[in-house]
Amino acid sequence: MSQHSQFALLGTKRFLPFFITQLLGAFNDNIFKQSLILAILYHLTVGGDRNLLVNLCALLFILPFFLFSALGGQFGERFNKDALMRALKLAEIVIMAVGAAGFVFGSLPLLFLALFAMGTHSALFGPVKYSILPQHLREDELVGGNALVEMGTFLAILCGTIGAGVLMSRQDYAAGVGIAVVLVAVCGFLASRNIPRAAAALPDLKVDWNIFRQSWSILLLGLRQRPAVSRSLVGNSWFWFLGAVYLTQIPTYAKELLHGDESVVTLILTVFSVGIALGSMLCEKLSGKKVEIGLVPFGSIGLSLFGILLWWHSGGFPQGEQPYNWLAVLEHSQSWAVLADILGIGIFGGFYIVPLYALIQARTEEDKRARVIAANNILNALFMVVAAIVSILLLSVAKLTIPELFLVLSLMNVAVNVYIFKIVPEFTMRFLVWLLTHSMYRVDHRNLEAIPDEGPAVLVCNHVSFVDALLIAGSVRRPVRFVMYYKIFRIPVLNFIFRTAGAVPIAGRNEDAATYEKAFAKVAEYLREGELVCIFPEGMLTLDGEMNEFRGGIERIIEETPVPVIPMALQGLWGSFFSRDPQKGFFRRLWSRVCLVAGQPVAPEAAKRLVLQEQVAALRGAAR
Template sequence: MAHNQFELLGQRRFLPFFLVQSLGAFNDNVYRQAIIALLFFLGVSAQERTLYTNLAPALFILPYFLFSGLAGQIAEKLEKQRLIRITTAMEIGIMSVAAVGFLTESMALLLVALFCTGLQSTLFGPVKYSILPSVLKPEELTGGNGLVEMGTSMSILLGMIFGGMIFVVAGQAGPEAAAASIVALAITGNLISRLVPRVEASAPDLKINWNPFPESLKALRLARKQLAVRNAILGISWFWFVGTVLTAQLPTYAETYLGGGSTLYLFCFVLFSVGTGVGSLLCEKLSRRTIEIGLVPLGAIGMTAFCADLYFAQRGLATSSGLTVREFIAAGNWRIIADLTLIGLFAGLFIVPLFALVQSRSPREELSRVIAGLNIQNAGFIVLAAMLGVLLQRESLAIGGVVLPLPGLSIPELFLALAIANAGVSILIFTLVPEFFLRFLAWIYVSVFYRVRITGVEEHVPDEGPALLVCNHVSYMDPLVISAAVPRPIRFVMYYKIFRIPGMNWVFRAHRAIPIAGAREDPAVMDAAFAEVRAALDAGELVCIFPEGALTKDGDIAKFKGGVERILEKSPVPVVPMALTGLWDSMWSRRDSRLGRLRVPRRLRAAVGLVADAPVPGETATAASLEARVRELRGDRP
C-alpha cells in the first residue's frame, strides 16, 4: 500500500496504466496540433484553415455521442488489461493511417483518422476511470485520481506544444517528422500497456447490446441513479464546460487584450494547465487521504472568484502588440498570471474529489457504464460550451430571415458571465445535495481547529463490506473527526433529541444519521434505529456507534451499554475498536458549562488523535471486551 500518491508511481499496479493514459492524451494532442501546423505548412487560405480547425474537434468528439454506450459495456465485460492492450493496438493502426495522411498531405485521410482517434478514446474512456477502484484502496483513490488528472492536464499541454513545434523544428521534413512521431508514440503506449497487471472484468457475464443508441440512454440512466453520483457527474461535466469556454478564448484574449505575440497564448494555457495539475495533486494532502467532497465547494468558490477577477484585471483592449512572454511578465501582469493559475488550481480541487466520489459510490459492476454515461454528458457540455462561447460574443444571429439579438460580450465580459454561471450551477448542486456543502463546513472546521493524528485507520477499517465502528464519546465534534479520518461514508447513530433539533435536523438527515432513543424514552424509536442499523450493515455500509450512550462528563470512558451486543446478535459483522484523544479540552466537550463552550477555545489547532485497532469478529465481541480495548487504545489522555 502507498502512503502517499507519489509512491504509486513506483508500483506496477499503477505506473504502467498512468504512463499509458498520459501517452494517449499526449499523442492525441500531438496529432491534432500537427494537423493545424500542416495547414500552415501547406499555405491554405485562412477561410479553409478555419473550416478545418472547427471541423476537427467535432469529428473527434462525435464518437463519444455515438459509441460511449457500447464502450461502457465492453469495459464491463472484458478483462481490463486486455482491453487496454486492444485500444492501444487500435491506436497503432489509426496513427499508421494518419501517418500516410501526413506523408501524402491528404487532409481527408487525416480527418478520417481523427474520427477514428475519437473512437479509440471513446473505448478507452470507461476503462481509464473504472480501473482505479480495482487497483487502489479507498484511501489511495483521491491521490490516484489526482495523479491521473495531473498527468492528463500536463500531457495535453505538452502534446499541444510538441505537435505545434514539429513543423517549426523539422522544416520541410515536417510531414515525415509528424508521421514518425505519432506512430512511435502509439507503439510505445502499446508496449507499456503489456506491463499493466491483470484486472478482472467487473461483469464478465454481461450480454452486449451492439445497438449503441439504447445503450447510450441506459448508460445515462445509470449515471443518474444515485443522487450524489448524478450531481457529481453534473459537476464533472460543468468542469469541462468551464474549461472549454475559458481555453477557447485564450488565443484571442492573449492577442487582443494582453497584446501578446504567438507564444503568449501558450503561456496562458501553461498557467491554467500547471494550476490544474497542482490543484489535483493537492487534493490528497488536503483531504487527509479520504474522499473529501468538502473540497468541491472550495474549488467552486475559487473558480468563481478568480474568473471574476480576470474580468476586472483587464477589461480594455491592449495598448501594445507582439509582446513576448518575457515582456509580458516584465510589464507587471502578475494579477492576470495569478488569476489564470489559480483558476486551474481550484479547478483541480473541484474535479478530483468528484471523480473519486463517482468511483467509490457506483456499483463495481456498473461503474464502466456510469463512466460511459459521464462521457456522453461531458461531450454534450463541451459542444454546448463551444457554441455558447461563439454566440455570446456575437451581436446578432440571422435565422431564416429573422435577426435575433445576442449579447455581443467581450472576452472579459464572457469571463465574468462564466464566473456568475459557475456560482449559480454550484449553488444548484450544493442545494440538491447538501452533503457537499456540509462536508465543506466540516472540513474547514476540522482543518482550522484541530491537528488530527490518525493511527491504524488505513490498516484496520475495511476497504469494502459492512463493519461496525465503536468509539468513546468525548465531544459533539466526534463524528466530524472520525469522518475526516475514514475514507468511506459512515452512518452515525445519534441521540434522537439532538437529531430533532430545529434547524439542524436537515443536516443530520443529509448525512443519513440514525436517531436512537432509550427503551424507557421511546421504544418505537429505539426499535426503528436497530432495524435501520441492521439494514445499513446488510447493505455493506459502515455504521459508527458510541456505546457509552452520551458524552463523557469527566473525561473518562463510561461503561459500554448492551446495544452493541443487540446489533451484533442480528448482524455479526467485524467490529473496529477506535479511540479519540485530545478532545476533552476542546470547546465542544462537557468540560465547561454551556456558556464556557461559547468562548473561543484556548488552543487553536489542538492536537487530536484517532486510533483504530484490528477488527474483532462480531460473533465473539461483547460490550465489556470492546470497552476494555477502547480504554487500552486511548491510554491516559482523555
C-alpha cells in the first residue's frame, strides 16, 4: 500500500486544479451570501422585516438544490465533467457580475436574483464535484482526497464569512464586495481550465428536463442503492441536519449565553471549522488510506458526547456591563470548556462525514455516481429545511433553551445512528475491527498491493490467534470472506462481526459432514461472484507459536474453482492476549506491534498445499 501523504495530492495536476476550483467556489458562495445578509441588516434601505429577508436569503440559496440537483446529476453523467466544470465556472462570472451590480446600485432584486443563481450553480456543480474524484484518484487516495475537499470547503466557508465581515465594514463596501466576488469567480474559471479530462459516464443519456419528475426519480435511485450506500446518503444528510442547527444557533448562542459581540460569533465559527478540518485530515491517518466506515460510529459517538457536554457547560456565564469581545470571553475558564466541546463536535463531525462521502463514491457504479450524489444533495436540502422547522418548533413552541436544543439534538443523533447501524451492521462490524486494531495492536502492512483490487482470489495465512481474521479484515481494502472453525465463529460478540462479514463456518469432516460440505459450496459461490476468500489451512490455532501442517482443503477449493492464491503471514502475534501462549497476559503485549505481509500471487495450477506452506513459513520468518 502506498505510504504517500494526502497532502501530496496538492502537488498533482489531477487534483490541485480541481481542489482550487471547488475551494474558490465555496469561498465565493459564502462571501456573497454573508455580505448580502450583512447589507440587509446594516446598510440597505428595506421596506420590510429585516429578519424575514435574512431567512428569505437562506431559502433562495437552498431552494435550487431541490429544483436543479437532478439536472446536475444528469449533466454529470451526460457530459465530460472537466468541460462541464469550466462551463459552470464561466457562468459564475456572469452571476457574480449581476451580484456586483446589485451591490453597487443597492438593488435587492438584483442581489436576490444573483443569490438564487449561485444556489443553482452550486446545485449543478455538486454532483460533478464529488463524482469526478473517483475518476482522478486511486482507491487508496479517495479518503485523503475527500478529506482535503471537506477541509477546504469548511475553511472556505469560514474565510468567506470573515472576509464578508471585513469588506462590509468599509465605507466603500459595495465596490469592494463587487470586485472581490467577480475576481474570485475569474480565478475559479482559470483554475478549472487545468482540470484533466474526465470522460462522460453515459454520453448517450437523454436529459429529462422535467425537474420534478426527475428529482423524484433520482431521489428514488439514491435510496434504492445497496443498503450501505443508501443509508450512507441518509447519514450524510443527517450530518447536514446537525450542522444546520448548530450553525444557525451559534450567533444567538454567542450573544445570549456567552454575552459576546460579533467577534465571539467569529471565534466559535473558527473553532468549529478548524475542528471539521482537523477531523477530516485525521481520517486518512486513522483509516489507513482506505474507505474505513468503522470511523462513522466513532464519529457519531463523539458528536453525541460533545453535544451533551456543550449542554452541560452552557448557562451561568457571567454577564458584563458591555458585550464581551473574543479576548474578554477567553478570560473566563467556562468559555474554554465550551470551545473544547465545539472543537470536539467539529473533529468528530469530520470522522463522521468523510468516510460516508468516500463510501458513496467508491461503492456506487460509475454510470450512476453523479445522479446518486445529486440525490444526496436533494436529501441534504430537505434535511436542512426540516432542521429549521424542528428548531423553530423546539425553541418557539416547546420553549426550550438553545443548550436544551443541543441536548435533544445529541439524543436524536443516538437514535438516528442506531437505526442506520442496525439496518447496515457493517458499520458496527467495521467499528469493532477498527477499535481492536487501534487499541490492542499496532498493525503494519507489507506488500498488500499484491492482493488484486478486483476479481476472485484466495488468501492463505498462518493461524496464531482468535483475532487473526479481524486483523486481516482491518488491513485489506476489499471485503474478505473468511473460512473459520465453527467454534471460533460462535464466540460471543465476535460472532456478530463474523456473520456480518459473511464468514463461512467450517467443521472437520468427522465432526459435522454437513457443515464441512456446506462450507466448500459457499466458498465456491463467493469465488464465482468475484470475492476474496481467506482460509487458515492449518485448521487450528498454533499451540506453541510454530506453524502446523497445511491440510488439503486449499487444494480442493482451487480444484473446484481455479483462482490465484496469495500467501500471507502474520508476524508478532504469539504471546498476545488472544493467542494460546500459556505465558500470555492482557497487559504483557498490550498495543503490541504485529505485521501482516503478503507474497506474490500463485497460479492455480501451482497452488499445492506444501508449496503454499513453505511460502507462508518464509513470509513469517522467525517473528512468531
